[in-house]
Amino acid sequence: MTRNQRGLVETCFEEGQYESGIAVLEQLRSENFKPPASLVRQLFYIALYPPLPSLDHVEERDFNPASPSKGSPTKPKHQAPKMTFAPSVNASEAAQRLLLSFVRTNTPASLFQALPQPRRSNESPFEGDDHDSVVAKESLCIKDAKHCWAILKEGFVPRIKISQPSLLAGKKKRGKLIIDTEEYVEENRSNSVLAPVAEYAWLVLRWLVELFQRDESLTSGDVKHSPLLLLQIPPPRSGTGLRWEVDTPLDIVFYCISQGQPQRRQLGLELMALLIGISLTADFDFNMFLEQVTSRLHSASPEIVQTFMSGFHLSHSAQLFKLALCRKFLSDESGGRNPTSRRPKPQARAVRAARGIAPAREENLSSSSANDSSAFSASKISMPPTGDIVHLLTASNGRTSPAILTVKKEFLISYAYLQQMAEQRDVEWQQLATDGRLEDQVNSVFGGESYAQQDRDALISLVKVWAMN
Numbered sequence: 001m002t003r004n005q006r007g008l009v010e011t012c013f014e015e016g017q018y019e020s021g022i023a024v025l026e027q028l029r030s031e032n033f034k035p036p037a038s039l040v041r042q043l044f045y046i047a048l049y050p051p052l053p054s055l056d057h058v059e060e061r062d063f064n065p066a067s068p069s070k071g072s073p074t075k076p077k078h079q080a081p082k083m084t085f086a087p088s089v090n091a092s093e094a095a096q097r098l099l100l101s102f103v104r105t106n107t108p109a110s111l112f113q114a115l116p117q118p119r120r121s122n123e124s125p126f127e128g129d130d131h132d133s134v135v136a137k138e139s140l141c142i143k144d145a146k147h148c149w150a151i152l153k154e155g156f157v158p159r160i161k162i163s164q165p166s167l168l169a170g171k172k173k174r175g176k177l178i179i180d181t182e183e184y185v186e187e188n189r190s191n192s193v194l195a196p197v198a199e200y201a202w203l204v205l206r207w208l209v210e211l212f213q214r215d216e217s218l219t220s221g222d223v224k225h226s227p228l229l230l231l232q233i234p235p236p237r238s239g240t241g242l243r244w245e246v247d248t249p250l251d252i253v254f255y256c257i258s259q260g261q262p263q264r265r266q267l268g269l270e271l272m273a274l275l276i277g278i279s280l281t282a283d284f285d286f287n288m289f290l291e292q293v294t295s296r297l298h299s300a301s302p303e304i305v306q307t308f309m310s311g312f313h314l315s316h317s318a319q320l321f322k323l324a325l326c327r328k329f330l331s332d333e334s335g336g337r338n339p340t341s342r343r344p345k346p347q348a349r350a351v352r353a354a355r356g357i358a359p360a361r362e363e364n365l366s367s368s369s370a371n372d373s374s375a376f377s378a379s380k381i382s383m384p385p386t387g388d389i390v391h392l393l394t395a396s397n398g399r400t401s402p403a404i405l406t407v408k409k410e411f412l413i414s415y416a417y418l419q420q421m422a423e424q425r426d427v428e429w430q431q432l433a434t435d436g437r438l439e440d441q442v443n444s445v446f447g448g449e450s451y452a453q454q455d456r457d458a459l460i461s462l463v464k465v466w467a468m469n
Helices: 003-014 018-028 037-048 089-105 108-112 134-138 148-152 202-217 227-231 247-257 262-279 286-299 302-309 316-334 386-394 402-421 427-434 437-446 450-468
Strands: 160-162 179-181
Touching: 003 018, 003 037, 003 134, 018 037, 018 089, 037 089, 037 134, 037 148, 037 202, 089 108, 089 202, 108 202, 108 227, 148 202, 148 247, 202 227, 202 262, 227 262, 247 262, 247 286, 247 302, 262 286, 262 302, 262 316, 286 316, 302 402, 316 386, 316 402, 386 402, 386 427, 386 437, 402 427, 402 437, 402 450, 427 437, 427 450, 437 450
Parallel strands: none
Antiparallel strands: 160 179
């Protein structure tokens, strides 16, 4: 991007003409055009700007207020047109569309630079932030966020409040404005928990998912994953060891699944698939991740459990993870423990290295540098024997529930699917499916509850298909 092109966009933003600046960027968009990180961050800010409630008014500022001592009282005062610095709804929607267009034409790595990246400073001097415009200054909150998930949270971007003209006397220098922001306050929400995805941030979440999906598609190797997504997972504070802190993206996953709109639920499932990909790498603590997901399932409603468990991709790695998840869930239940009171605990941190010796591995995540004894890949999640499947399927420990039966159903379906894909099938499984024992077990487990009759009928039909294959 040339200086003149960038200057044109920045001038539009300085004057509050956000839609015009966005239109210029849209005209320049191409595979060879690399937008500066600071401008992409400003697009994020505009896209995430909270729309004004219907009773609010847009705060405006007159650049040239008429002096009360000038002009005739009998003549109408001709003032310069007022200019709005708060992005409008139309500007936010235009920024969202442009961001989605960028992720489909530009490389993920070039756009990734605009996201929060703690302890990194990769921008060249030419791409430094110019604070002449309101959004340029306010968008720095995105750069300073802990990770990309933080910018989606309700209330992350406060509304801009321009100080009154009388308070600006002598404070305007070289066209720069004295601005302030409002605290996020919404009526009747003082005791509410802020949503992990603001109502106006869904398209930005879609942008993040598409960015990481494209990055994943460009990555080669035994474990299909997005290296850029892995960089958004905070490293251990010690600077060594495996990454594990995915509480925020998991909160977003389950929040998406709880939504009524199918598109939002699907977005959560797609994000979950991306997280599964990085969990199978050697730089990620697979056991911790499995514990975090299981803990959420234990406290989720039966409807959310059903949506979550039935939404896994049919890839080998996703089904292996689903099998491990069901096994962990059912083992907790059959073991008589109280799963709802259990929370995942991080591993003990290694002794902190000498200052300045152990920088975080942000640029290159090498599997050889990780602890290979606890590292996992898709090939290292082994298939359990058929006997374990039967034991967990039939174990009840005196209690059952719609969620437990849902997990048992999905457990059986995933195991059968992986057996169908296996080069060498388990002989015990084939005998179990063909001699009628599996059908009897399905009737025993699912036949006693009225709410499970439909699942039982569907499984009986599947068992007959498995027996023929």
